[in-house]
Amino acid sequence: MSGSLIYLMGPSGSGKDSLLDAAREPLAARGCRIARRVITRSAEAVGEDALALSPAQFEAEERAGAFAMSWRANGLAYGIPGQIDAWLAAGEHVLVNGSRGYLAQARQRYPTLLPVLLTVELAVLRQRLLARGRETLAEVEARLARNAQFAGGAAVQDERLHLLDNSGELQRTVDNLLGLIGGHDPCA
Template sequence: MNEGRLYYVMGPSGAGKDSVLGWVREHGIPHGVLCAHRYITRPAHAGGENHVALSDAEFQSRTHRGLFALTWQAHGLHYGIGREIEHWMGRGADVLVNGSRDAYTLACERFPAMQPVLITANRDVIAARLTARGRETTADIAARLARCDAYQAPLGAWVIHNNGSVAEAGATLLEAIYKSGAVAERDGNAKNKSGSRPC
């Protein structure tokens, strides 16, 4: 059985990364591709992505026992990707993870064959989204925009612009996964063995 591939999705605040991944999860995950939930020390009802909420003590306990493939900190919270993704890839599944730009170097060390994906948007679109959600001050928004301006996409990253509808960006991501050949190759192998495409 072929090893699955990791797709490491990242992007600046306001680019709509969580929304795009949410759309992909609901509207067209191709056969053989799984979306990993993040473990976060944030209440489940806090809004945003569908994550697994942990207390600080629970997070540290899991970290101590080596149950995370990746961990990082941001905005006073702990984030983790569970080691279950290693099992999924070992069973031939491709995996989408909601990553962080700050944890990208660590992710590369842990999964050197992964495919980076940067979801971004035009500066004015990001500024409008940050203003609309009302969680940051004007100074916070300016700092986020400056960080976005200075950021350079990693070499070989797929860059997806989410300036229009979430559906457009989500469909672009799915198309890129299909064109990468990993899913198509496994589907083709299954077809050769069974005579029909898996559903």
């Protein structure tokens, strides 16, 4: 028996990290792991609990086949450790913090993945991006433009893409995520 891959994605500032933190215990209670991403961002940077590597270290790990998936976005490199394949093969269910731009490649590698797109109202997204203070105003506007471009794209029209609104209370989003996953039956 193999496990299921839950592929969470959404724009920067949509609350993916907050959602993952809040859902960690209930997911673990259901036998679902959350994979820790590898990112070429300083370990001191505010954000998700990821393993930070220098660009050179990341490239070396990538060449060595350490990642099940890897991609580039927003000037950074991201990787999902290869150990998820062993977890999935052992029947465990795994949630990864993925990328909207990498979804097609992820589906090729994991055809039965459950794609979940975290959405947020534009005004809320702008406020969150500005409040976190990671990017310049120009970078925030570029992220908002990228999000608007994606929101109108074919991926959102895909009937296999599950939308999860995170504009309101976080606990409601956690409950909706657990319901979506339970309905898909990988972690129920």
